[in-house]
Amino acid sequence: MSTLTKSEAVPAPQAGDAFLSVRDLRVRFRTEDGIVNAVNNLTFDIERGKTLGIVGESGSGKSVSNLAVMGLHNPKNTTVEGSIQLEGKELLGASQRELEKLRGNTMAMIFQDALAALSPYYTIGRQIAEPFMKHTGASKKEARERAIEMLRRVGIPQPQTRVDDFPHQFSGGMRQRAMIAMALVCDPKLLIADEPTTALDVTVQAQIVDLLKELQQEFGTSIIFITHDLGVIREIADDVLVMYAGRAVERGTMREVLKASQHPYGWGLLSSIPRINASVDVPLEPIPGTPPSLLNPPTGCAFHPRCAYRELVDGDKCVTERPPLELANGHLSACHLTAAQKQSILTEQILPRLSS
Amino acid sequence: MFRFLVRRALGSIVILFLLIALTYFAFFALPADPAQLACSKTCTPQLLEQIRINMHLNQPLYVQFWDYLSGLVFGHNYGADIGQCAAPCFGYSYNVHQFVWPRIASNYPATFVLAVGGAICFLTIGVGLGMVSAWKQGSVLDRIASSISLVGQSTQIYFLGPLAMGLFVTNLNWLPQPSYIPLTQNPWACFMGMILPWLVMSVIFWSNYTRQVRSLMLEQLSEDHIRAARAKGMSSRYVWWRYALRGAMAPIITIFGIDLGAVFSGAVVTEYTFGIHGLGFLAVDSVRQSDIYLELGVLIFSAASIILFNIIVDAAYALLDPRVRLG
Numbered sequence: 001m002s003t004l005t006k007s008e009a010v011p012a013p014q015a016g017d018a019f020l021s022v023r024d025l026r027v028r029f030r031t032e033d034g035i036v037n038a039v040n041n042l043t044f045d046i047e048r049g050k051t052l053g054i055v056g057e058s059g060s061g062k063s064v065s066n067l068a069v070m071g072l073h074n075p076k077n078t079t080v081e082g083s084i085q086l087e088g089k090e091l092l093g094a095s096q097r098e099l100e101k102l103r104g105n106t107m108a109m110i111f112q113d114a115l116a117a118l119s120p121y122y123t124i125g126r127q128i129a130e131p132f133m134k135h136t137g138a139s140k141k142e143a144r145e146r147a148i149e150m151l152r153r154v155g156i157p158q159p160q161t162r163v164d165d166f167p168h169q170f171s172g173g174m175r176q177r178a179m180i181a182m183a184l185v186c187d188p189k190l191l192i193a194d195e196p197t198t199a200l201d202v203t204v205q206a207q208i209v210d211l212l213k214e215l216q217q218e219f220g221t222s223i224i225f226i227t228h229d230l231g232v233i234r235e236i237a238d239d240v241l242v243m244y245a246g247r248a249v250e251r252g253t254m255r256e257v258l259k260a261s262q263h264p265y266g267w268g269l270l271s272s273i274p275r276i277n278a279s280v281d282v283p284l285e286p287i288p289g290t291p292p293s294l295l296n297p298p299t300g301c302a303f304h305p306r307c308a309y310r311e312l313v314d315g316d317k318c319v320t321e322r323p324p325l326e327l328a329n330g331h332l333s334a335c336h337l338t339a340a341q342k343q344s345i346l347t348e349q350i351l352p353r354l355s356s
Numbered sequence: 357m358f359r360f361l362v363r364r365a366l367g368s369i370v371i372l373f374l375l376i377a378l379t380y381f382a383f384f385a386l387p388a389d390p391a392q393l394a395c396s397k398t399c400t401p402q403l404l405e406q407i408r409i410n411m412h413l414n415q416p417l418y419v420q421f422w423d424y425l426s427g428l429v430f431g432h433n434y435g436a437d438i439g440q441c442a443a444p445c446f447g448y449s450y451n452v453h454q455f456v457w458p459r460i461a462s463n464y465p466a467t468f469v470l471a472v473g474g475a476i477c478f479l480t481i482g483v484g485l486g487m488v489s490a491w492k493q494g495s496v497l498d499r500i501a502s503s504i505s506l507v508g509q510s511t512q513i514y515f516l517g518p519l520a521m522g523l524f525v526t527n528l529n530w531l532p533q534p535s536y537i538p539l540t541q542n543p544w545a546c547f548m549g550m551i552l553p554w555l556v557m558s559v560i561f562w563s564n565y566t567r568q569v570r571s572l573m574l575e576q577l578s579e580d581h582i583r584a585a586r587a588k589g590m591s592s593r594y595v596w597w598r599y600a601l602r603g604a605m606a607p608i609i610t611i612f613g614i615d616l617g618a619v620f621s622g623a624v625v626t627e628y629t630f631g632i633h634g635l636g637f638l639a640v641d642s643v644r645q646s647d648i649y650l651e652l653g654v655l656i657f658s659a660a661s662i663i664l665f666n667i668i669v670d671a672a673y674a675l676l677d678p679r680v681r682l683g
Contacts, residue, residue, distance in 0.1 A: 072583055096592065100589045102589070103587055103588065105589055108588070109584075111583070111584055111587075113580060116581060117580045117583070118584070119602070120603075120677070120679055121599075121603065121676075134588075134589055135589060166678040166679070182584075
């Protein structure tokens with residue numbers, strides 16, 4: 001097993017032109033069963049006004065890495081290492097007080113389950129107004145006006161009356177809109193959307209994605225969009241980061257990653273998307289096996305137990321050596337296959353299957 | 357809310373009626389001679405006969421019951437010797453030659469003060485300790501709080517009471533002998549006389565709150581909306597008080613309502629331990645003296661206060677949790 005702890009050889013853009021820059025992020029949890037390495041050597045940047053899509057299975061470290069950005073991990077049982085810089089300011093090691101000033105103000109977060117993420121005891125309006133009052137020092141009345149304005153902006157009908165409703169009086173889609181209003185109330189520069197559309201039905205999903213895109217164009221917000229739905233990624237993301245077992249396995253622009261994936265896991269993801277024009281007789285191809293346990297991750301490449309192309313790599317490199325994130329055919333991927341092998345598998349096996 | 361209260365009030369009248377009926381027939385339909393029971397220890401044949409007539413024992417049982425009910429609502433005339441029993445007439449104690457209702461009414465303030473003070477003690481101490489436990493989870497403080505609540509739960513008032521009296525009253529002389537002095541007469545003396553009973557009584561109740569509050573707070577703090585509130589930039593303290601405690605309060609109110617009903621209907625052991633003449637004292641007295649009307653009266657009165665507190669709890673629940681709709 002590789003014990004690579006130093007920075008991975010990743011060509012990264014110069015810090016400074018990136019709005020948020022995450023370097024070698026490592027998140028570990030202490031649990032009763034041992035130490036869970038939830039995120040390892042994660043590096044990414046996001047520019048102002050752009051959207052980064054983070055894709056991966058449950059437990060691949062998508063949410064954990066973004067909770068680390070927000071500083072929401074419990075320091076009692078979590079170790080966060082590396083570097084997270086927001087507008088050049090280091091967030092790791094910043095005091096709770098400083099983080100509180102940034103949260104909800106400069107950076108905000110939308111959660112997957114809006115019903116659970118809204119307190120059942122307070123009105124929607126109050127929950128939207130709270131961070132506005134805290135961060136801008138606005139009065140109750142001003143904050144209420146602001147809450148109504150935000151509800152109108154996210155498309156809640158009759159915001160003047162709905163502002164006094166409780167979360168349980170809203171429908172699922174409206175709750176998600178209210179969550180977005182709550183996150184955007186202070187015009188944050190960074191919005192982390194943690195699977196905001198997963199719990200919604202497809203038409204509402206599309207509305208929410210459109211809404212986020214509109215708001216982004218209006219305010220130039222940078223968005224980190226976490227999902228496992230590649231269809232949504234195609235709609236919203238500029239760049240895509242694919243995570244597997246707590247590591248980035250592929251990173252590049254949305255077009256490159258979705259149209260010319262260079263990683264067996266990415267191929268698996270692409271093959272498992274249902275397409276409306278595909279023949280109904282051809283079954284979808286799931287990725288075999290289950291996500292690995294992070295308590296005891298596989299040696300070498302964490303994907304090797306599920307990988308269909310392992311035989312093509314000489315020797316047992318896949319089992320013994322972790323592939324670095326390297327440039328291959330246009331974007332970064334972490335796989336021992338050679339660039340030529342990847343390209344030929346992509347063009348000869350994957351793309352034909354996708355267009356059949 | 358108004359409709360709810362009206363409906364509950366009507367419902368509780370039905371419950372009360374059933375309760376009165378049940379207890380009444382339990383006492384009067386049993387083979388023992390009610391007149392003999394009511395007559396108590398200083399009985400004479402004349403008195404027994406008098407009681408028989410007063411109680412209409414020569415009439416069918418349902419007529420007797422109807423008399424009792426109408427006495428509760430309109431009062432009852434006991435004839436020349438005893439006189440008019442004003443509504444609510446719970447009957448007459450032949451052993452002490454007093455109507456039952458004035459006896460309950462005169463003893464009730466002591467129970468009331470004991471209950472209110474005790475409830476304040478066990479709620480604040482119990483919830484406070486629970487919050488400290490949850491806040492410093494796993495710390496020495498948490499362990500101390502858990503141990504205290506375990507001891508509190510395993511102890512008894514009649515053990516702790518004399519011990520505390522021996523220490524604070526006899527040895528240290530910090531407090532006067534516990535007694536009930538009417539609040540209107542001398543508030544300070546009332547406070548000093550009741551502080552020990554309050555605290556001792558609260559010990560057996562508070563442990564439950566400590567454990568409940570601790571687990572409820574920890575449960576609340578792991579909820580998504582707590583994390584979301586923190587993601588909005590709200591401070592830990594704000595989230596703790598406004599979000600977590602708020603969520604933990606609703607179940608606590610439920611337990612509190614049940615306990616309140618219990619203490620307001622008379623804390624027998626506490627009253628006996630400290631010699632406070634409240635409702636519980638009266639209840640024991642009535643059984644001892646086989647004072648059947650007093651027994652009945654105390655029972656009905658206690659039941660009514662429990663029903664009342666149940667309604668208050670339900671209403672409070674609706675105020676605390678907007679998802680609960682009354683109707």
